[in-house]
Amino acid sequence: MGDTAKAIDDLPTGAPCHDRNVLEKRLVRKLDLRMSAIVILYTLNMIDRSNVSNARLQGFEKDLHLEGQQYATILSILYVGFIIVEVPGNMFLHWMERPAIFIPSCMIVWGVISVLIDPSYAEVLVARLFLGFAEGPFLPGALFLISRWYKRDELAVRTALVSSGIVFSAAFGSLFASGILSGMQDKLGLAAWRWLFFIEGGMTILVAVCAIFVLPDFPHNTRWLTPEERTLAISRLEEDNFGKIEKQTAMQGLWDAVSDWKVWWFSVAFMFQYIAQSFFAYFPTLCATLGYNTTTTLLLCAPPWMFAAIVAFAVTWYSDKKQKRYKYFVVSNAGRFLMAQMMAGYLVLWGWANNTFAREPAKRAVTIALMNGMGQIGNIVGSYAWPLNWGPTYRYSYVTSIAVMVVSTIMFGGMYIHLNHLNEQIEKNERDTKDSKELQVPIGFRYVV
Secondary structure: HHHHHHHOOOOOOOOOOOOOHHHHHHHHEEEEEEHHHHHHHHHHHHHHHHHHHHHHHHHHHHEEEEEEEEHHHHHHHHHHHHHHHHHHHHHHHHHHHHHHHHHHHHHHHHHHHHOOOOHHHHHHHHHHHHHHHHHOOHHHHHHHHHHHHOOOOOOOHHHHHHHHHHHHHHHHHHHHHHHHHHHHOOOOOOOOHHHHHHHHHHHHHHHHHHHHHOOOOOOOOOOOOOHHHHHHHHHHHHHHHHOOOOOOHHHHHHHHOOOOHHHHHHHHHHHHHHHHHHHHHHHHHHHOOOOOOOOHHHOOOOOOOOOHHHHHHHHHHHHHHHOOOOHHOOOOOOOOHHHOOOHHHHHHHHHHHHHOOOOOOHHHHOOOOHHHHHHHHHHHHHOOEEEEEHHHOOHHHHHHHEEEEEEHHHHHHHHHHHHHHHHHHHHHHHHHHOHHHHOOOOOOOOOOO
């Protein structure tokens, strides 16, 4: 803490304002503006990932002559790539220390794959597998990036901001798809759903190139920070973590993550939560049960996700303000009948996970990737939970979704109880210990629950 205080006292004197609070607010605003680019990137990520769901309403299955569970296999094969690459991807990002290059590069690759998809079952299956390899590092990398810049009481709402691409893609992606699917059929002799892949993939490539010049790297190596801002960006995180952040190798981070049972508990709980949220990929299909044409169905997909975005920002903002996580997650899951607003609880969970493993960046990089990678097992299972022969009511699918939601809520509740117990133990140790060097964590540190 002494080093931190000295760093602040030694801030350069050439800046127009030297007040710590004013300077910090200016830095956070600057970061927020830059980080907001991730909203666009994640929106395109989810649009590219879910364009198969929209294409399904415009002859995708018929053109590829899909039968039985082949459509579900096309959905699920994507997540195999996620599981394989997410942990190595975040370890590489921690070593490389250049997210402004790494994340857009992944985007360019998946944009090219989307453009090159050919209309046959085997080729689409292979393309979706490689799409998973390209897209896999994106979300863990983006979450790790924001965790390297923001304090614990800022994380949940920023996680909601960068992850709001999920709800924006579900809302505006459906609107965008409705225009392409209704207006591009048989243009140049191609099906409308192929134009959907061409246009969305091309947009992704263009935006990714621009993102290289917008996104930050990490506090110590971002080029567009002033020396004053760089010192403050580093020191404020040291203060939030109650001490200097030790540099670890990627392999040290891997070992620390896999040897911590809390990481595995979070990971398995995320897996059940992802199954509960599996209706995301089938939302256009579920809306189609209302009996409207393709354009109207896609337009009807938008309002629930717009409402979900409002709820998500409100819940995560209040969660940050109150420094509470689990209770707001439970409230979000309790509103299951609104479906799309479950996203609010999902975003709170990521803020909670980042808070719980906030002190070791290398470990956090692996932890985020491992949690999301394990979660993709849930996405694979969930891809088979909404078969057509269970429609149009899909009652068995809903029962499955609600059952696993209860399991995930109970598991996260167990972690909530455990972290509360750890906080009580930390407080007791601080009272009883005369020498602060004997404490396992810095004085004042508490887990956010």
